[in-house]
Amino acid sequence: xxxxxxxxxxxxxxxxxxxxxxxxxxxxxxxxxxxxxxxxxxxxxxxxxxxxxxxxxxxxxxxxxxxxxxxxxxxxxxxxxxxxxxxxxxxxxxxxxxxxxxxxxxxxxxxxxxxxxxxxxxxxxxxxx
Numbered sequence: 213x214x215x216x217x218x219x220x221x222x223x224x225x226x227x228x229x230x231x232x233x234x235x236x237x238x239x240x241x242x243x244x245x246x247x248x249x250x251x252x253x254x255x256x257x258x259x260x261x262x263x264x265x266x267x268x269x270x271x272x273x274x275x276x277x278x279x280x281x282x283x284x285x286x287x288x289x290x291x292x293x294x295x296x297x298x299x300x301x302x303x304x305x306x307x308x309x310x311x312x313x314x315x316x317x318x319x320x321x322x323x324x325x326x327x328x329x330x331x332x333x334x335x336x337x338x339x340x341x
Contacts, residue, residue: 213288218318221258221289226333228252229322233329242295245324246282249293253285260285266314281310290319294332299323304334311338 232248246262253260264281267274283291292307299321307321316338323332 213286213317218289221285222318222320222335224253224256224258225285225289225291225320228256228258229324229333230329233324236324238295238325238327240295240324242282242293242324245295245322246293249291249322250283253283258285259287266310268313279310279313281314288316288318290314290316292319292321294321294323295325296323297325299332299334304336307334307336308338311336 228249229252231252232245236244236248250260250262261284262282264284266279266281268277268279269275281290282293285291290307290310292303292310294303296303303321303323307319311317311319319336319338321334321336322329326332
């Protein structure tokens with residue numbers, strides 16, 4: 213995927229998240245925002261899958277442990293959805309870890325439990341954190 217495509221998708225993700233936040237407001241469960249964001253992205257013709265399986269591999273061996281990516285957009289961009297009072301460093305670390313484990317370049321951490329979504333929107337680039 214080219215940088216321009218990442219930028220275009222990033223803008224659509226932000227706009228979609230804002231649409232969900234305007235419609236639903238803060239204070240709901242993370243799963244509600246996840247479903248709504250997937251629906252909004254799909255309405256825009258963007259492929260988005262929820263709860264995507266991410267296996268844990270250690271030194272080439274797949275271990276009996278897996279993670280779940282909240283939303284995977286176009287099989288390239290990871291979105292972690294939160295609905296918390298405060299984003300903690302552990303939430304940021306989770307998003308960064310998923311980028312590394314999935315070998316993806318771009319990820320977003322979106323906290324919908326804020327009055328203004330711009331205050332809950334974080335962008336991460338794998339390798340340039």
